[in-house]
Amino acid sequence: MIDVTIDATWWVIVVFVVDIVIRVTAIIIVPRNRRPTAAMAWLLAIYFIPLVGVFLFLLIGNPRLPRKRRRKQRDINEYIHDTSASLDFGTLRPDAPAWFTSLVTLNRNLGAMPLAGDNGATLIADYQESLDAMADAIREATRYVHVEFYILQSDAATDNFFRALEEVAARGVVVRVLLDHWANRGKPFYKQTLRRLDAMGAHWKLMLPVQPLKGKYQRPDLRNHRKLLVVDGRVAFTGSQNVTDSTYNLPKNIKRGLHWVDLMARIEGPVVASVNAVFLSDWYSETDEILTDEIDLFSVESGPGDLDCQIIPSGPGFEFQNNLKLFAGLLYAAQQKIIIVSPYFVPDEALLLAITTACQRGIHVELFVSEEGDQALVYHAQRSYYEALLRAGVKIWMYQKPYILHSKSMTIDDEVAIIGSSNMDMRSFGLNMEISMLVRGEEFIDEMRKVEATYRSLSRELTLEEWMRQPLRSTVLDNLARLTSALQ
Structure with a gap:
């Protein structure tokens, strides 16, 4: 009996000491180079559920890519x-506001891409029309086609896209394809898609593969969320849309009748070189192949327009959160109007402050979100911000179900816009590799206004009075989801 008591006492002492060591170590390690909100969320998880909290921190606690990949990005x-510093990227529009020039400098310093003039850009808001427009552009290829999408599926909706790839590959055009590993694995048509790429002779690679047995591993929820297509360095597409059916072929979406609504831009002109540079950098990161000897990256031609465009890549391979800094800068620069479209809107403190401050400065601010969510945690975390936004004066438009408004854009006054793959949430700022395009030009804003008007006609306005009638259980769930959103 005495021995058992002594053993039990020692076990209690050991557990107590280990618990203290974990807590002290967490205080030292967790807050380092981490936002206070994220650090606090991790510390709360570790303190209240130590075993689970420590396991999750070891699994997903590092929001950065491996050192080798970050070094590649810096190179x-x-x-x-350096290569583009002395090159001519078209004639820029005159009379750019000082704030625009300073933001261009910010983007150049963080993401390396130059501002380019003499570009043409056309918006495509219809889902199937976008897929078919990309297929038409592919069929005009004579040298190469670069395809990079977060989700890439060969299905009935995308068959024309894949047939176009097969046709050009058959006549000797080089087809290179990048698709995200984690987003596609286990999804419908995954294996069929890879077999089709193999059959056509495409050079394809998985982005950010989580394959520890093959020596390929990083935090599993670090994802390459970019969407882009480049044809011969002459035409490019980028925006929010994946290459898949508008239901994503998922039974749960089909059962609920959900369809995705997206926005893509078809681009011609010098800025296409920057879109291509993003692809080549990701190709190099995944394959170690340098294609700049084969492809004259910055051999550019003027496009059918005079838009000023700049590509902003962002993600965990960069030292800073390039997209967040740009978005915050634009919000503070606005003088008249801000219109934001974001399916997943979970801002950090800086972005929320910028938006509410804009309202207090007398700026007209609108936010488009979906009435129905497809990702429960993000959906409820997003809802937790509605009261503060409504009280500040933001007009919130809820795109009516069963459609998921998946477009990602922002317009500032009547002169500048952003379109791309980046949501306004902490995942897109810190964990996802994204691509955004900054555009200056009234004609492009006019197109954006037409798209926004269409969204407005298909949405209903959420009022503060309606929101305050939410049941308590919804408020509790929203706030709990908000806490988990900070775990980065």
Whole structure:
């Protein structure tokens, strides 16, 4: 009996000491180079559920890519910055506001891409029309086609896209394809898609593969969320849409009748070189192949327009959150109107402050979100911000179900816009590799206004009075989801 008591006492002492060591160590390690909100969320998880909290922190607690990949990104940035420094990227529009010029400098310093003039850009808001427009552009290829999408599926909706790839590959055009590993694995048509790429002779690679047995591993929820297509360095597409059916072929979406609504831009002109540079950098990161000897990256031609465009890549391979800094800068620069479209809107403190401050400065601010969510945690975390936004004066438009408004854009006054793959949430700022395009030009804003008007006609306005009638259980769930959103 005495021995058992002594053993039990020692076990209690050991557990107590281990618990203290974990807590002290967490205080030292967790807050380092981490936002206070994220650090606090991790510390709360570790303190209240130590075993689970420590396991999750070891699994997903590092929001950065492996050192080797970050070094590659720095090398790529230096190459792009130095090579393009003295090149002509078209004639820029006159009379740019000082704030626009300073933001261009910010983007150049963080993401390396230059501002380019003489570009043409056309918006495509219809889902199937976008897929078919990309297929038409592919069929005009004579040298190469670069395809990079977060989700890439060969299905009935995308068959024309894949047939176009097969046709050009058959006549000797080089087809290179990048698709995100984690987003596609286990999804419908995954294996069929890879077999089709193999059959056509495409060079394809998985982005950010989580394959520890093959020596390929990083935090599993670090994802390459970019969507882009480049044809011969002459035409490019980028925006929010994946290459898949508008239901994503998922039974749960089909059962609920959900369809995705997206926005893509078809681009011609010098800025296409920057879109291509993003692809080549990701190709190099995944394959170690340098294609700049084969492809004259910055051999550019004027496009059918005079838009000023700049590509902003962002993600955990960069030192800073390039997209967040740009978005915050634009919000503070606005003088008249801000219209934001974001399916997943979970801002950090800086972005929320910028938006509410804009309202207090007398700026008209509108936010488009979906009435129905497809990702429960993000959906409820997003809802937790509605009261503060409504009280500040933001007009919230809820795109009516069963459609998921998946477009990602922002317009500032009547002169500048952003379109791309980046949501306004902490995942897109810190964990996802994204691509955004900054555009200056009234004609492009006019197109954006037409798209926004269509969204407005298909949405209903959420009022503060309606929101305050939410049941208590919804408020509790929203606030709990908000806490988990900070775990980065």
